[in-house]
Amino acid sequence: MTKEFFSLVKYQLANVVRAKWMLAYALFFFFFTNALLMFGGDSSKAAASILTITLLIVPMISILYATIYWYNSESFTSLLLTQPLRRSSLFLSNWLSISLGLSGSFAFSTILALLLNHSLDRSSLTVLISGGVLTFIFVALGLLTAVAIADRMKGVGVAFVLWLYFSILHDALVFAVVSVLKDYPIEIPTMFLMAINPIDLVRVQVLLTLDLAAMMGYTGKILQDILSGSWGLTLTMGALILWILLPLLVGLRVFFRKDL
Amino acid sequence: MIEIRSLVKFYGPRKVLNNLNLNIPKGSITGIVGPNACGKTSLIKCILGLAVPTTGEIWIDGKKVDGLGEFRRKIGYMPQTPTFPGNLCLRELLDMLEDLRGQTAPSRSDLINYFALEKIQNQPLEQLSGGTRQKVAAVIAFMFDAPIIILDEPTVGLDPLTAVHFKDLVLRRAQQGTTVIFVSHILTEIEKMANEMVFINDGEVVFSGSIPALLQQTGASELDRALITLFESHKEQRR
Numbered sequence: 001m002t003k004e005f006f007s008l009v010k011y012q013l014a015n016v017v018r019a020k021w022m023l024a025y026a027l028f029f030f031f032f033t034n035a036l037l038m039f040g041g042d043s044s045k046a047a048a049s050i051l052t053i054t055l056l057i058v059p060m061i062s063i064l065y066a067t068i069y070w071y072n073s074e075s076f077t078s079l080l081l082t083q084p085l086r087r088s089s090l091f092l093s094n095w096l097s098i099s100l101g102l103s104g105s106f107a108f109s110t111i112l113a114l115l116l117n118h119s120l121d122r123s124s125l126t127v128l129i130s131g132g133v134l135t136f137i138f139v140a141l142g143l144l145t146a147v148a149i150a151d152r153m154k155g156v157g158v159a160f161v162l163w164l165y166f167s168i169l170h171d172a173l174v175f176a177v178v179s180v181l182k183d184y185p186i187e188i189p190t191m192f193l194m195a196i197n198p199i200d201l202v203r204v205q206v207l208l209t210l211d212l213a214a215m216m217g218y219t220g221k222i223l224q225d226i227l228s229g230s231w232g233l234t235l236t237m238g239a240l241i242l243w244i245l246l247p248l249l250v251g252l253r254v255f256f257r258k259d260l
Numbered sequence: 261m262i263e264i265r266s267l268v269k270f271y272g273p274r275k276v277l278n279n280l281n282l283n284i285p286k287g288s289i290t291g292i293v294g295p296n297a298c299g300k301t302s303l304i305k306c307i308l309g310l311a312v313p314t315t316g317e318i319w320i321d322g323k324k325v326d327g328l329g330e331f332r333r334k335i336g337y338m339p340q341t342p343t344f345p346g347n348l349c350l351r352e353l354l355d356m357l358e359d360l361r362g363q364t365a366p367s368r369s370d371l372i373n374y375f376a377l378e379k380i381q382n383q384p385l386e387q388l389s390g391g392t393r394q395k396v397a398a399v400i401a402f403m404f405d406a407p408i409i410i411l412d413e414p415t416v417g418l419d420p421l422t423a424v425h426f427k428d429l430v431l432r433r434a435q436q437g438t439t440v441i442f443v444s445h446i447l448t449e450i451e452k453m454a455n456e457m458v459f460i461n462d463g464e465v466v467f468s469g470s471i472p473a474l475l476q477q478t479g480a481s482e483l484d485r486a487l488i489t490l491f492e493s494h495k496e497q498r499r
Contacts, residue, residue, distance in 0.1 A: 011348060015347045
């Protein structure tokens with residue numbers, strides 16, 4: 001990485017972390033985690049509840065924030081590209097600074113709440129890491145959406161539908177497929193079907209780590225059957241890294257060819 | 261010297277630049293005019309490297325413009341409606357641009373004083389008015405003393421006093437050898453500042469030369485009449 005890339009990250013990150021939205025995001029997780037720890041029973045139950053909300057809220061905010069941020073800064077992006085810098089540096093620095101800003105805000109506020117309630121343990125840290133991973137994935141998806149779709153309204157709409165699909169519709173779809181084809185040996189095809197959802201992958205990764213079978217949705221249950229063991233963890237980690245790299249590489253390719 | 265050779269640009273099926281050829285002499289102030297959607301902004305974007313020409317070439321001082329971006333060291337650009345990262349202040353924004361170029365901007369503090377921006381240097385950019393943002397864009401365009409300055413409707417949003425200050429700055433820089441290209445719909449501005457004028461219609465250069473030459477060619481006594489005559493005759497030719 002070059003000096004220009006780190007300069008861009010430095011100033012863009014400063015711009016991102018000072019945004020009022022970032023404060024609201026941090027306050028939400030601080031109060032939510034606090035409330036769960038105070039009224040939600042023991043810490044393992046609280047960790048499970050935090051995981052559920054993390055899997056829902058973090059992808060939504062990440063993809064929508066990244067998409068809107070890109071559209072709002074299009075004019076400045078053009079101005080920056082009249083300077084002697086590479087498009088790849090600009091695109092990747094946007095991704096890194098937004099991801100660091102959002103995941104930092106999420107992690108800082110949640111850790112603070114956990115510390116105040118003396119509940120910072122292995123399970124809560126695993127949930128925190130899963131939130132961070134999801135942030136990096138969904139920010140990449142948000143930037144890809146914004147770069148690929150010129151129309152702002154359409155772009156934000158597509159970002160929302162992507163979140164809706166990965167958060168809710170995908171699991172329902174897999175459930176329907178498995179119900180219809182339950183008499184056939186479909187474990188392996190189902191596993192691939194599930195691997196195309198990063199939220200399921202993160203959920204299973206956390207549940208395999210914490211052995212929280214009660215938290216598993218239908219897709220997660222199948223994944224646990226197939227992927228328990230260290231090779232399973234390695235496989236899901238690899239798939240998650242692919243989920244970061246693919247949108248970034250496709251987004252870069254689109255951005256290289258885009259007329260601004 | 262900027263040379264544009266057989267430039268063609270399509271946006272989807274729409275051809276916005278049609279085999280455009282143009283030479284912009286070094287040290288000149290060239291005003292680009294034309295009706296809405298005639299290709300002025302597309303031409304500027306191609307020169308800046310923001311849009312990739314479908315075919316054709318752009319050469320700056322004997323070097324072909326490529327996608328690597330180094331040629332942009334020679335260019336300062338002022339957009340029509342600038343937006344900046346709202347949570348940074350002016351000082352940080354200018355620091356950022358210096359970091360990206362890897363050089364100190366020689367005229368930074370002079371320009372900040374010239375446009376009376378000293379007191380707002382630490383204020384978040386989102387709090388600045390449209391006119392002040394336009395001044396900031398002017399500072400960015402001129403602060404590296406680039407040999408080529410490209411201005412897109414530069415005085416829109418500036419108060420009359422600042423607009424006069426701004427035009428004085430452009431004239432002074434041109435006298436020092438800077439090549440200035442500016443797009444404007446304000447013909448009096450073109451008349452006062454430009455020594456070269458380019459009229460574009462339907463993505464083609466209809467006229468390129470001095471204003472007296474244009475008036476002589478069309479037989480008109482005023483610039484606006486001359487442009488209407490050019491526009492009508494170009495429309496006739498295309499029928």
